[in-house]
Amino acid sequence: MAVDTQAPSRGFIGASYRTCPETGLKVCSQAEALIKVNAVVAVVFLAVGGFFGLMVALTRWPAVHLLPADWFYLLLTAHGADVLLFWVIFFEVAVLYFASAIILNCRLAAPKFAWLAFVLMVVGAVLANVAVLQGESSVMFTSYVPMQAAPHFYLGLIVFAVGTLIAVFCFFGTLVIAKEEGSYEGSVPLVTFGAITAAIIAVFTIASGAIILIPTFLWSIGYISHIDPLMYKVIWWGMGHASQQINVSAQVAIWYAVAAMLLGAKPLSEKVSRMAFLMYILFLQLASAHHLLVEPGVSSEWKIFNTSYALYLAVLGSMIHGMSIPGAMEAAQRRNGFNNGIFEWLRKAPWSNPAFSGTMLSIVIFGFLGGISGVVMGTEQLNLIMHNTLYVPGHFHATVVGGTTLAFMAVSYLLVPLIFRKEIMFKKIAQWQPYVFGAGVAGISLFMMGAGTLGVARRHWDMGFSDAAMSFDYPATAFLMMGLNGIAALCAALGGLMYVLVIVCSVFFGKARTPESIAAFPTLPKTGGAATVTTYGSEAHPKLPGTVVLVSVFFVAFVLYYYVNWKYLSEVWPLS
Amino acid sequence: MSDQNTGSGGAPEERVPAMQRLLDNPFLLLFMGVATPAALYLLWGVMELSQIPLAP
Ligand code: HEM
Ligand SMILES: [Cu+2]
Numbered sequence: 139m140a141v142d143t144q145a146p147s148r149g150f151i152g153a154s155y156r157t158c159p160e161t162g163l164k165v166c167s168q169a170e171a172l173i174k175v176n177a178v179v180a181v182v183f184l185a186v187g188g189f190f191g192l193m194v195a196l197t198r199w200p201a202v203h204l205l206p207a208d209w210f211y212l213l214l215t216a217h218g219a220d221v222l223l224f225w226v227i228f229f230e231v232a233v234l235y236f237a238s239a240i241i242l243n244c245r246l247a248a249p250k251f252a253w254l255a256f257v258l259m260v261v262g263a264v265l266a267n268v269a270v271l272q273g274e275s276s277v278m279f280t281s282y283v284p285m286q287a288a289p290h291f292y293l294g295l296i297v298f299a300v301g302t303l304i305a306v307f308c309f310f311g312t313l314v315i316a317k318e319e320g321s322y323e324g325s326v327p328l329v330t331f332g333a334i335t336a337a338i339i340a341v342f343t344i345a346s347g348a349i350i351l352i353p354t355f356l357w358s359i360g361y362i363s364h365i366d367p368l369m370y371k372v373i374w375w376g377m378g379h380a381s382q383q384i385n386v387s388a389q390v391a392i393w394y395a396v397a398a399m400l401l402g403a404k405p406l407s408e409k410v411s412r413m414a415f416l417m418y419i420l421f422l423q424l425a426s427a428h429h430l431l432v433e434p435g436v437s438s439e440w441k442i443f444n445t446s447y448a449l450y451l452a453v454l455g456s457m458i459h460g461m462s463i464p465g466a467m468e469a470a471q472r473r474n475g476f477n478n479g480i481f482e483w484l485r486k487a488p489w490s491n492p493a494f495s496g497t498m499l500s501i502v503i504f505g506f507l508g509g510i511s512g513v514v515m516g517t518e519q520l521n522l523i524m525h526n527t528l529y530v531p532g533h534f535h536a537t538v539v540g541g542t543t544l545a546f547m548a549v550s551y552l553l554v555p556l557i558f559r560k561e562i563m564f565k566k567i568a569q570w571q572p573y574v575f576g577a578g579v580a581g582i583s584l585f586m587m588g589a590g591t592l593g594v595a596r597r598h599w600d601m602g603f604s605d606a607a608m609s610f611d612y613p614a615t616a617f618l619m620m621g622l623n624g625i626a627a628l629c630a631a632l633g634g635l636m637y638v639l640v641i642v643c644s645v646f647f648g649k650a651r652t653p654e655s656i657a658a659f660p661t662l663p664k665t666g667g668a669a670t671v672t673t674y675g676s677e678a679h680p681k682l683p684g685t686v687v688l689v690s691v692f693f694v695a696f697v698l699y700y701y702v703n704w705k706y707l708s709e710v711w712p713l714s
Numbered sequence: 715m716s717d718q719n720t721g722s723g724g725a726p727e728e729r730v731p732a733m734q735r736l737l738d739n740p741f742l743l744l745f746m747g748v749a750t751p752a753a754l755y756l757l758w759g760v761m762e763l764s765q766i767p768l769a770p
Binding site: 310313325326331334335337338339341342345346366368369372373376380412416419420421423424426427430435436437440443444448 | 734737738740741743744746747748750751752754755756758759760762763766
């Protein structure tokens with residue numbers, strides 16, 4: 139691999155490139171710059187929104203009860219928007235550019251539009267934040283009508299969505315360029331296919347958002363007199379739920395990417411993994427209906443078709459990924475020589491590399507905590523025992539924080555040396571970061587689910603009902619759960635702070651990578667990772683006893699937990 | 715949009731299976747991925763809501 143090609147060179151279409159000294163890939167300088175700015179802004183929103191999350195959690199800790207009620211709802215709204223929309227989507231745009239221009243080795247389509255997209259997204263996100271912080275828009279993440287926010291709240295979200303849509307089209311355009319210029323052969327690599335899945339779901343998400351948010355904006359400035367609340371809910375969740383599926387697709391693509399880059403892991407079967415992504419494209423978005431499971435006005439047929447029959451096909455897709463990624467890692471590790479017993483491949487994996495440990499924790503937390511609780515909660519009958527309780531935030535912190543956010547953090551430890559070309563600073567802190575964050579997130583997920591199982595409502599300032607006309611007592615265990623949740627939140631916030639510290643310092647003050655440091659500490663170990671992530675190809679039929687054991691454990695946990703919940707349900711209305 | 719003629723004249727092209735042609739075509743996938751939820755979730759859902767009688 140040549141190391142002397144740092145200087146940008148001009149390609150025949152006028153785009154400038156450099157050759158990456160670590161991977162040998164041609165890196166389009168526009169794509170690289172856009173990945174950088176989107177990722178940096180994402181981290182800023184994570185820092186701000188994560189801080190708000192801590193404030194919210196400390197308020198829900200009964201012994202602390204930090205904020206007054208109006209600030210609680212204000213910061214809860216800001217928390218949801220800053221982390222779930224702005225952190226995640228800015229980072230996803232960076233992932234889309236990476237999975238197209240960088241992995242396909244070609245130039246980014248329409249970089250001017252990509253910059254416009256970035257500017258619109260920043261303007262929209264800042265506008266929405268201003269609206270919320272001014273205090274007239276504490277409508278929470280879902281902004282259900284007839285609650286009304288200030289017009290610039292909706293306008294901010296719309297401008298942000300327009301920017302995102304432009305970015306998604308730049309991604310599709312790049313695919314076309316790569317095809318025309320023949321920068322890859324045959325089919326796109328699997329990671330790019332995962333990004334295509336995310337981009338497709340993003341288009342549906344943004345379309346639903348436009349259908350509902352534009353009229354709501356017009357209503358907020360008085361041009362429309364009435365928006366039907368149920369109609370709002372149905373269409374809003376076409377956006378609100380589908381946007382989570384962008385996250386899932388992007389995060390799964392990252393799992394494959396990290397497994398390939400660090401271990402040289404090829405998918406067990408390209409075909410099967412692609413079919414699993416196809417299941418996402420077709421069915422994952424239908425599960426939006428699980429947010430309306432207790433709503434009158436829509437039929438059981440509509441609910442059950444969308445949340446069960448169709449969704450289970452998408453869940454099948456997730457389980458395929460969940461088996462095939464550890465399987466691919468096991469196969470690669472055995473190829474790399476860790477062939478003793480059932481679990482040597484796992485024990486001798488690079489656990490001190492935060493990119494690897496973050497990815498593994500993301501898979502485990504997403505699968506065990508987020509996946510299982512999601513299937514339980516998405517079952518029409520079982521949903522009744524946890525609808526609108528803290529079980530819901532418990533579940534989605536396992537998916538979007540333990541799963542998506544942790545996966546994005548993990549891949550950041552590769553992006554900083556490869557794209558920003560900086561050394562990671564504070565290596566020890568970086569090494570511990572995924573564990574601290576993962577433990578905290580697993581804690582807040584489990585404790586919120588625990589409190590929710592005991593009936594504690596979500597989005598509720600005072601679980602003691604101190605100033606309520608009619609008093610109500612939750613069981614003492616519920617208060618204990620919320621105390622433990624506060625402690626876990628401190629741990630998660632510490633993990634988040636460690637991430638922000640390492641990444642921001644490395645990006646802005648880190649030492650530049652030099653040929654010497656690249657030779658001494660290569661980002662990608664010599665397992666053919668760069669070639670694996672950029673090409674199509676499956677592992678040849680390996681034996682995977684370790685993965686079989688892990689998958690069996692998962693299924694036993696799944697089945698047991700599912701039946702426990704039917705038992706809970708049966709106890710809700712005793713018959714004798 | 716699938717990968718045909720790479721220039722080599724003589725050798726007979728291997729037939730690409732239908733499923734692979736689908737998976738290699740992002741715009742067809744885009745269409746399917748938007749049309750399916752639009753029909754089964756949005757349209758069906760909105761149709762049901764529009765049939766709820768208004769209170770007198
Ligand atoms: C330090 C880390 C975090 C802590 C301690 C935390 C804590 C919390 C708490 C306590 C709630 C309120 C539950 C309720 O009363 O209903 C909440 C809501 C929420 N969190 Fe987090 N969170 C964290 C990070 C994140 C991240 C990274 C995301 C997204 C990627 C996220 C997404 C959300 C969303 C969407 C809501 C719901 C907002 C609403 O109900 O409108 N959180 N979080
Ligand atoms: Cu959902």
